[in-house]
Amino acid sequence: MNKNIIQGKFIILYILAFITINFPSIILAQNSSTATDLSKVNDKKEIQYEHKLLWGERFYKLNLNSLALQQFEKAHKLKPGAYFPQYRINQLHVRLHQPKNTQIGDVVFDFNKPGILIAGLIIVILFSLVSMLVALITVLITRNKKIKQERYIQTLREKFQTWLVDYLFSKDIDQEVIGKLNSNTSAKLNRKILIDQMIDLSVTLTGIEKERLKDLYFKLKLDKDSYRKAFSRKWHIKAKGFRELAFMNIHTADEEILRCLSGANDILRMEAQFALIRLNTDNSFDFLNHLEKKFTLWEQLNVYETITFHQLSLPNFEQLLQSKNNSLVMFSLRMIRVFKLNNTSNALIKLLQTHPDEHIRNLIIQVLGNLKIYDSLPHLKKIYKNETYDNCMAILQAMCQMPDEEMLSFLKLVLDKEDDVQLQIEAAMAINKMGEKGSQTLTKLLNSDYKNYQIIIKHVLDKRIN
Amino acid sequence: MDVFFDILAYIVNNFVFGLTVIIFTSYLLLSIISAFALRNYLRKNSFIDYNNIILAPLTPSISVIAPAYNEEKSIVDNIRALLALYYNNFEVTVVNDGSTDSTFNTVIEAFDMEKVNYFFDYRIPCERIRGVYKSKNRSFKKLTFIDKVNGGKADALNAGINISKSQLICSIDVDSIMEPDALLKLVKPFMEETEKKVIGTGGVIRIANSCQIENGQIKRINLPDRFLPRAQVLEYTRAFLMSRMAWGKLNGLLLISGALGMFDKETVIACGGYSTTTVGEDMELVVRMRRFMADHKKKYQIIYIPDPLVWTEVPSSLKILGRQRNRWTRGTIETLAKHKVLFMNPRYGIFGMLSYTYWLLFEWLAPVIEFLGLLYFVLLVFLDQVNWNFFLLLLAFVYSFAVSLSTWAILFEEMTFHKYEKRREVLKLFVMALVEPILYHPFTVYWSVRGNIDYLRGVRSWGKMEREGFKNNKKGKTVLSQS
Numbered sequence: 001m002n003k004n005i006i007q008g009k010f011i012i013l014y015i016l017a018f019i020t021i022n023f024p025s026i027i028l029a030q031n032s033s034t035a036t037d038l039s040k041v042n043d044k045k046e047i048q049y050e051h052k053l054l055w056g057e058r059f060y061k062l063n064l065n066s067l068a069l070q071q072f073e074k075a076h077k078l079k080p081g082a083y084f085p086q087y088r089i090n091q092l093h094v095r096l097h098q099p100k101n102t103q104i105g106d107v108v109f110d111f112n113k114p115g116i117l118i119a120g121l122i123i124v125i126l127f128s129l130v131s132m133l134v135a136l137i138t139v140l141i142t143r144n145k146k147i148k149q150e151r152y153i154q155t156l157r158e159k160f161q162t163w164l165v166d167y168l169f170s171k172d173i174d175q176e177v178i179g180k181l182n183s184n185t186s187a188k189l190n191r192k193i194l195i196d197q198m199i200d201l202s203v204t205l206t207g208i209e210k211e212r213l214k215d216l217y218f219k220l221k222l223d224k225d226s227y228r229k230a231f232s233r234k235w236h237i238k239a240k241g242f243r244e245l246a247f248m249n250i251h252t253a254d255e256e257i258l259r260c261l262s263g264a265n266d267i268l269r270m271e272a273q274f275a276l277i278r279l280n281t282d283n284s285f286d287f288l289n290h291l292e293k294k295f296t297l298w299e300q301l302n303v304y305e306t307i308t309f310h311q312l313s314l315p316n317f318e319q320l321l322q323s324k325n326n327s328l329v330m331f332s333l334r335m336i337r338v339f340k341l342n343n344t345s346n347a348l349i350k351l352l353q354t355h356p357d358e359h360i361r362n363l364i365i366q367v368l369g370n371l372k373i374y375d376s377l378p379h380l381k382k383i384y385k386n387e388t389y390d391n392c393m394a395i396l397q398a399m400c401q402m403p404d405e406e407m408l409s410f411l412k413l414v415l416d417k418e419d420d421v422q423l424q425i426e427a428a429m430a431i432n433k434m435g436e437k438g439s440q441t442l443t444k445l446l447n448s449d450y451k452n453y454q455i456i457i458k459h460v461l462d463k464r465i466n
Numbered sequence: 467m468d469v470f471f472d473i474l475a476y477i478v479n480n481f482v483f484g485l486t487v488i489i490f491t492s493y494l495l496l497s498i499i500s501a502f503a504l505r506n507y508l509r510k511n512s513f514i515d516y517n518n519i520i521l522a523p524l525t526p527s528i529s530v531i532a533p534a535y536n537e538e539k540s541i542v543d544n545i546r547a548l549l550a551l552y553y554n555n556f557e558v559t560v561v562n563d564g565s566t567d568s569t570f571n572t573v574i575e576a577f578d579m580e581k582v583n584y585f586f587d588y589r590i591p592c593e594r595i596r597g598v599y600k601s602k603n604r605s606f607k608k609l610t611f612i613d614k615v616n617g618g619k620a621d622a623l624n625a626g627i628n629i630s631k632s633q634l635i636c637s638i639d640v641d642s643i644m645e646p647d648a649l650l651k652l653v654k655p656f657m658e659e660t661e662k663k664v665i666g667t668g669g670v671i672r673i674a675n676s677c678q679i680e681n682g683q684i685k686r687i688n689l690p691d692r693f694l695p696r697a698q699v700l701e702y703t704r705a706f707l708m709s710r711m712a713w714g715k716l717n718g719l720l721l722i723s724g725a726l727g728m729f730d731k732e733t734v735i736a737c738g739g740y741s742t743t744t745v746g747e748d749m750e751l752v753v754r755m756r757r758f759m760a761d762h763k764k765k766y767q768i769i770y771i772p773d774p775l776v777w778t779e780v781p782s783s784l785k786i787l788g789r790q791r792n793r794w795t796r797g798t799i800e801t802l803a804k805h806k807v808l809f810m811n812p813r814y815g816i817f818g819m820l821s822y823t824y825w826l827l828f829e830w831l832a833p834v835i836e837f838l839g840l841l842y843f844v845l846l847v848f849l850d851q852v853n854w855n856f857f858l859l860l861l862a863f864v865y866s867f868a869v870s871l872s873t874w875a876i877l878f879e880e881m882t883f884h885k886y887e888k889r890r891e892v893l894k895l896f897v898m899a900l901v902e903p904i905l906y907h908p909f910t911v912y913w914s915v916r917g918n919i920d921y922l923r924g925v926r927s928w929g930k931m932e933r934e935g936f937k938n939n940k941k942g943k944t945v946l947s948q949s
Contacts, residue, residue, distance in 0.1 A: 054850075061853065061854050061855055062854055062855070063855065113853075113856055118859065121859055121860065121862075121863045122859070124490075124863055124866070124867060125859075125862050125863050125866045125867075127870075128866035128867050128869065128870035129866055129870070131870045131873070131874065132866070132869060132870045132873045135870070135873040135874050135876065135877040136873060136896055138877060138880075139876060139877055139880045139892055139896075140889070140892075142880060142881065143880070143889060143892070146884075236509045236510075236512070236513075239513060243513075266658065267510050267513050270513075271513060293660070294660045294661065296657065296658050296659060296660060297524060297526075297656075297657040297658070297659070298654065298657040298658045300524060301518060301519065301522050301524045301525070301657065302518060304522065304523075304524060305518045305522065334523075334524055337523075338523050338524070421585065421587050422587060425585065455583075455585045456585055458583035458585075459583050459584055459585035461583075462582050462583040462584070464580070464582045464600045464602075465582050465583070465584060465598075465600060
């Protein structure tokens with residue numbers, strides 16, 4: 001029973017829904033003028049007349065012209081003097097005898113709407129149909145093309161790899177390999193694959209082999225490809241060119257790379273930075289001194305990766321701490337932390353006392369804690385009361401990383417006087433890190449009746465949490 | 467009186483036609499913007515090595531927060547998948563929102579968890595926390611399990627935010643399957659932040675029905691076998707690749723799906739966390755965060771990533787899908803009503819002038835107008851006032867435009883992420899594009915109207931969402947069941 005009801009509902013819903021899908025069609029399809037006046041119908045003949053008119057009009061609108069003509073002719077017989085049936089009969093004769101490809105939206109399709117609207121709709125319909133077909137064909141063609149291309153690239157890659165290894169490690173077949181490579185790199189795609197292969201290989205090589213690879217790059221005139229790319233108008237091609245030149249250590253486009261260091265495109269700017277660092281000129285990191293835009297964390301991360309991957313010598317981060325560009329100061333602080341540059345401690349403490357930016361001060365505090373610069377503890381204690389909430393938190397966390405019994409009374413004071421639970425937790429954690437004395441202090445506080453620290457101290461003492 | 471009706475009909479006709487033209491034009495414009503944005507994204511992405519992020523020491527910390535309610539069947543696999551995400555600086559917080567099944571015991575046993583003496587700070591109000599659990603096994607030290615009194619998804623997320631120690635929070639549906647590199651892709655825009663503060667990022671949600679799943683990870687992508695999920699594939703592709711991509715580009719995105727989103731924790735807390743009084747908490751949070759930033763005159767942006775980052779099971783029965791869409795409609799209305807001050811408000815820029823207005827007119831009102839149109843049409847049929855020729859022409863106009871939009875969405879997918887490998891599957895999608903306006907769209911209109919009615923009736927419940935879940939197939943693999 002229930003199922004039948006549900007099925008019934010479903011059918012009704014479906015019928016309604018089917019009609020709904022094209023709501024504007026439905027609404028706009030209202031006929032703006034009514035041809036017949038059904039009022040004052042009294043006798044049977046009149047009813048028949050109106051009936052014929054009604055059906056005639058329906059057939060007329062559906063373009064069923066012969067049927068419409070029949071209905072209007074019958075109506076005309078019933079009321080020979082009436083104007084409307086005669087008018088429609090004339091129109092239908094025109095319709096029936098007119099060639100089919102007349103003006104769209106005019107006579108064959110009597111839409112009873114402005115021609116421009118009809119034309120517009122038809123254009124959209126045609127455009128949609130064509131675009132549908134284009135999309136379908138593109139998808140199918142692209143699929144096949146992609147599959148074929150992937151296979152081709154894979155085969156070529158394997159070939160190139162073998163030849164490159166032969167070239168690098170069997171000196172007597174140099175010319176033979178160059179000949180093979182030359183004959184296989186006339187197409188743009190092939191050269192691209194070869195360049196990518198050579199770049200991948202260059203990363204793993206050092207010394208003579210790397211030089212031989214570079215030499216091959218020149219012999220195959222691939223450097224010209226990279227140079228051309230470096231001067232392309234399209235940013236993504238330019239960036240690719242920079243990358244290729246940097247990996248192969250070719251300096252022909254250094255000026256262009258320098259020019260792009262201040263560009264608006266973030267990827268191009270970053271590729272220029274990496275290229276410059278990889279090319280390892282005397283002023284590899286010089287761009288940092290002239291950087292006006294924000295040096296994003298992403299750029300920082302990539303520069304860090306480049307430094308560590310290529311084992312490059314570090315720039316003078318202590319000097320960069322004085323930069324007016326806050327993002328550069330942050331970068332320097334991060335690098336000081338990562339590379340554990342403890343010799344910068346004095347500069348860090350000085351900067352902590354003078355820098356107006358709270359976020360930078362926060363990072364300095366973190367770095368001091370990470371590097372365990374104990375000399376900074378009195379300074380941290382001193383600035384605590386005037387610092388922001390986040391920085392107070394950072395100070396307590398730094399103290400946790402640098403346990404010092406000298407700080408015990410200060411931390412107890414924080415635990416006692418602060419209203420914020422998170423600060424209390426951090427202070428208790430710092431106390432707990434002080435070894436025996438810290439643990440004893442916390443145990444005393446735990447059993448003390450003075451204030452109820454039980455939940456906080458239990459939290460801190462639970463080693464499973466932190 | 468006749469004159470009055472003639473004038474009324476004239477106004478209605480022209481209003482609806484105008485609205486239709488605006489909707490279609492906006493779809494077209496959004497598609498064009500999306501196409502350019504996608505091309506740019508893919509070009510940029512070709513220079514990115516996400517591996518750089520995995521081990522780098524400079525990455526921001528992330529708390530992945532997964533609320534769970536009656537997820538006993540899949541929770542263990544899903545938590546394992548979360549713990550295996552590619553990132554070095556993250557923690558996973560699973561919040562058991564008062565499940566009535568064995569979710570709690572399953573997690574406790576599977577991960578060898580015990581209650582810890584956690585001091586829970588209710589920075590954002592949430593229901594009472596019954597306990598915080600950590601694993602005895604150090605391999606799971608990234609995992610925190612919260613057991614709390616039931617309060618709904620938003621409430622569970624707030625509990626997770628309260629416990630988070632990270633700079634960023636990533637909210638996910640625990641029954642969704644994240645791509646292993648999802649965090650890398652979501653975090654990158656935060657790292658690229660310049661003058662504008664990045665307050666949120668979201669990505670594409672794909673449909674996992676019929677896909678082969680092993681250990682909580684997608685192993686083989688298949689097009690859903692059944693009609694409704696397949697129709698939703700097309701719907702999601704259109705929405706994510708053509709619409710949200712463009713709104714992201716315009717910095718006008720109003721919705722980061724609850725299935726996966728990453729947010730700046732500081733901003734979320736400053737805004738008061740997720741709202742527990744709406745059923746559309748994901749959209750409401752984004753709108754509130756945007757308002758907060760604009761009110762405080764801070765430059766900000768919300769970034770949309772077109773990569774498929776999370777896979778989710780969509781309803782495959784009319785009943786459940788209807789409930790979901792009903793809830794989405796109510797959530798939209800609640801959010802729009804709560805933030806009505808945004809409407810055409812130049813103070814909020816594109817967000818107020820364009821995004822809000824778009825959602826109001828097209829996401830909320832369009833289905834209602836569509837439904838009223840049907841009623842009007844029925845009336846016209848009874849009054850024999852229908853110009854059938856013109857009706858058929860308009861039908862062809864709307865239908866062909868709708869289908870062509872869907873085919874372009876398929877093309878976008880093919881040219882970008884190309885997730886469906888079999889040619890047959892793409893052809894099936896094309897067939898779906900042809901039938902979807904007739905066999906699927908009317909239902910979405912109906913559910914939307916029901917959502918409006920339920921909203922007016924004061925219905926505020928989430929609605930029971932039954933999922934079919936993961937079941938073993940004959941090959942011994944796990945598929946998202948279609949039975």
